[in-house]
Amino acid sequence: MDVDNTSKQEVQFNEVPVEFSGRGGEFFGIWIVNVLLSIVTLGIYSAWATVRTKSYFYANTKLDSHAFSYLAKPLQILKGRLLAIAFVVIYSLVSNFFPLAGLFFSIALIFIFPWIIVQGLRFDSRMTSYRNVRFNFHGTYGAAFVTFILLPIVGVLSVYLAMPWVMKKMNEFVLSNTSYGEQRLTTYIETKQYYLTALLVLLVTVIGVAAIFAIVYAALGGLGLAAFAGISTAAQIAGGLVYFALIFLVNAIFKVKIRNHVFNSTEFEDLAKFRSNMAILSYFSLIATNFLAIIFSLGFAYPWTAIRTARYLAKSTQAKISDKASAVIDTMGDHNSSFGDEAADAFDVGVSVI
Amino acid sequence: MKQQLAGTYYFPKSSRAASVELLVNGEMVNLYQDKKCIMATNTAQLSVSSAIPGVALEVDFADGGKFVATNSGDRLSLASGKLERLEKSVKWVLASVLLVPLLIWFGVAVLMPKLVTESVNYLPDEVAQEMGEQTFYALKKSILDPSEIAKSDREQVINQWQQALDKLGLSREKFQLHIYKSDFLAANAFALPNGTVVITDQLLISLQDNPDAILAILLHEIGHVQRKHSMRIVAQSISNTIIVAVIFGDLETVAELLVGTTAALVQNAFSRDMEREADTYAFEKLVELGIPATAFAEAMQSFLDLNHSAADLPATQRKGLLRYLATHPDIEERIARANQYAK
Numbered sequence: 001m002d003v004d005n006t007s008k009q010e011v012q013f014n015e016v017p018v019e020f021s022g023r024g025g026e027f028f029g030i031w032i033v034n035v036l037l038s039i040v041t042l043g044i045y046s047a048w049a050t051v052r053t054k055s056y057f058y059a060n061t062k063l064d065s066h067a068f069s070y071l072a073k074p075l076q077i078l079k080g081r082l083l084a085i086a087f088v089v090i091y092s093l094v095s096n097f098f099p100l101a102g103l104f105f106s107i108a109l110i111f112i113f114p115w116i117i118v119q120g121l122r123f124d125s126r127m128t129s130y131r132n133v134r135f136n137f138h139g140t141y142g143a144a145f146v147t148f149i150l151l152p153i154v155g156v157l158s159v160y161l162a163m164p165w166v167m168k169k170m171n172e173f174v175l176s177n178t179s180y181g182e183q184r185l186t187t188y189i190e191t192k193q194y195y196l197t198a199l200l201v202l203l204v205t206v207i208g209v210a211a212i213f214a215i216v217y218a219a220l221g222g223l224g225l226a227a228f229a230g231i232s233t234a235a236q237i238a239g240g241l242v243y244f245a246l247i248f249l250v251n252a253i254f255k256v257k258i259r260n261h262v263f264n265s266t267e268f269e270d271l272a273k274f275r276s277n278m279a280i281l282s283y284f285s286l287i288a289t290n291f292l293a294i295i296f297s298l299g300f301a302y303p304w305t306a307i308r309t310a311r312y313l314a315k316s317t318q319a320k321i322s323d324k325a326s327a328v329i330d331t332m333g334d335h336n337s338s339f340g341d342e343a344a345d346a347f348d349v350g351v352s353v354i
Numbered sequence: 355m356k357q358q359l360a361g362t363y364y365f366p367k368s369s370r371a372a373s374v375e376l377l378v379n380g381e382m383v384n385l386y387q388d389k390k391c392i393m394a395t396n397t398a399q400l401s402v403s404s405a406i407p408g409v410a411l412e413v414d415f416a417d418g419g420k421f422v423a424t425n426s427g428d429r430l431s432l433a434s435g436k437l438e439r440l441e442k443s444v445k446w447v448l449a450s451v452l453l454v455p456l457l458i459w460f461g462v463a464v465l466m467p468k469l470v471t472e473s474v475n476y477l478p479d480e481v482a483q484e485m486g487e488q489t490f491y492a493l494k495k496s497i498l499d500p501s502e503i504a505k506s507d508r509e510q511v512i513n514q515w516q517q518a519l520d521k522l523g524l525s526r527e528k529f530q531l532h533i534y535k536s537d538f539l540a541a542n543a544f545a546l547p548n549g550t551v552v553i554t555d556q557l558l559i560s561l562q563d564n565p566d567a568i569l570a571i572l573l574h575e576i577g578h579v580q581r582k583h584s585m586r587i588v589a590q591s592i593s594n595t596i597i598v599a600v601i602f603g604d605l606e607t608v609a610e611l612l613v614g615t616t617a618a619l620v621q622n623a624f625s626r627d628m629e630r631e632a633d634t635y636a637f638e639k640l641v642e643l644g645i646p647a648t649a650f651a652e653a654m655q656s657f658l659d660l661n662h663s664a665a666d667l668p669a670t671q672r673k674g675l676l677r678y679l680a681t682h683p684d685i686e687e688r689i690a691r692a693n694q695y696a697k
Contacts, residue, residue, distance in 0.1 A: 036450040132364030328369040
């Protein structure tokens with residue numbers, strides 16, 4: 001759906017530039033020095049490193065020539081990080097040394113997980129500001145429990161047939177609960193688009209896997225275990241590359257189709273509209289070359305890949321802003337913990353929509 | 355000292371913005387819009403953002419207003435710029451490029467394994483006891499089925515084991531031998547941290563003519579217990595998780611994957627070392643019992659034969675990259691070591 005049809009027409013929108021001005025060389029210096037300091041301080045400095053890195057990316061992202069700001073303070077992050085690590089240590093001690101008790105811990109985790117998600121989203125939103133007005137997140141624990149625990153169970157029970165719908169519900173939960181100042185984000189994302197994307201992914205996966213088997217068959221004249229065991233090192237690497245290429249292609253399709261749809265169907269009513277025109281092939285070649293660069297540079301290319309990814313995303317985004325953008329009100333106090341955020345980091349349960 | 359910066363001022367609690375000049379003179383701070391002073395305050399009423407290369411300076415005022423400098427290189431002498439100087443210094447960046455890989459390697463491959471090996475000695479015995487009992491319970495519920503071997507044959511094996519334990523001065527109570535059938539494990543044997551030893555029907559059958567080989571395998575397994583190997587593996591995996599989470603919390607997925615791979619390779623090397631340690635333990639104890647260490651070689655050879663006939667998979671042909679992914683040393687290498695020891 002095109003949001004141009006859904007907004008009232010009396011508000012005047014103007015196309016504004018979306019820019020990313022970060023530079024690889026500059027960020028490399030920040031990154032490598034911060035990694036060194038994090039190691040020698042046994043991880044304590046990593047809270048400062050996180051804030052500096054995020055600040056760099058936020059401040060270099062400009063919409064209508066105004067930059068974003070990252071507001072979190074290192075001590076906030078450090079506190080959350082220490083709590084999260086204490087939790088991870090206790091969890092892994094218990095689940096490794098006392099497997100049965102660990103089982104109960106896992107069940108408890110199911111109930112903690114939605115809280116971590118909500119806290120993480122709230123922290124991220126509140127720590128982001130644009131034109132001195134903060135974002136906020138209003139999702140509740142109950143709704144998060146339904147969206148991230150119950151619905152995925154439904155998805156699995158339906159033999160994954162309902163999964164695209166579940167993913168749409170997850171995105172919807174995040175989007176519709178986000179606000180800029182007092183202005184809520186309105187989203188019109190459609191279930192249909194998620195199913196079309198899932199179908200495309202399925203089709204590409206089937207073709208890709210069939211292609212891999214065909215290549216192996218042609219190269220070895222058989223598909224038995226013995227044939228696989230006879231593969232040379234070079235063939236192992238080649239096989240691995242094809243496999244990774246398929247993973248990246250599937251990733252690219254998903255990210256591009258969903259991001260484009262989400263951006264094109266979400267707006268701050270009367271305030272801002274967005275458009276995303278990412279293309280599957282260009283994004284695929286971006287993430288595939290990023291991966292190769294990181295592997296062959298033993299990780300040192302990471303800053304360069306992060307910068308070019310941010311630049312690509314900015315270039316693929318358009319925004320229109322109304323004259324009301326200069327009169328948004330911020331009513332938020334500053335009370336929030338960073339624990340949920342850090343626990344989410346340590347457990348790798350990041351929820352991202354775009 | 356007098357400083358003047360061009361930038362944008364955002365009014366408190368709103369997105370209203372204006373082009374302004376910020377003037378700092380000693381402790382006095384003034385904002386000028388179109389040459390008119392719109393705010394006069396002092397340095398105690400504001401906080402200046404930490405300087406980061408390529409990031410425009412931000413000044414937050416106590417009333418909620420915010421100033422952002424236009425030129426990303428402009429700085430005020432109010433804020434400390436030490437970190438920024440490190441991040442921009444060629445010397446520091448080069449030193450970091452050299453030191454970071456060295457320190458990661460040292461931490462993951464040298465320091466942590468040493469710390470882990472030391473620290474498991476301080477774990478109370480109750481932990482190993484509890485861990486073994488719970489794991490045994492879980493295995494019995496899942497992949498272990500009652501043995502189908504005749505009771506008298508089983509008793510004979512257990513008797514032989516207990517006699518060997520007595521001769522070696524090891525506790526019968528601790529190293530209890532159990533025999534189970536398991537389709538999942540096939541021909542296999544393992545020991546749990548509390549000393550419980552399990553051997554499968556399939557392995558007993560394949561070694562039924564060679565009781566010394568059975569003994570060799572069981573001794574290898576309790577070698578793992580005596581050297582606290584499972585506790586070390588657990589402690590190692592916990593410490594790796596923590597290292598990755600603590601130091602590389604903000605590295606993003608791909609870089610985390612790389613660090614994870616390094617840790618996994620180190621862990622597998624660690625695991626191969628432990629297998630060798632358990633092998634050596636078995637050799638020593640076999641000799642103590644008056645059995646040649648070649649009994650171990652025979653046991654390994656039968657593993658090889660079993661694998662050959664079962665899956666058509668040449669287990670010894672772990673060539674190229676796959677070798678580094680293996681958790682056990684090459685079987686032929688282990689056979690050679692046993693024969694070497696026997697000489």
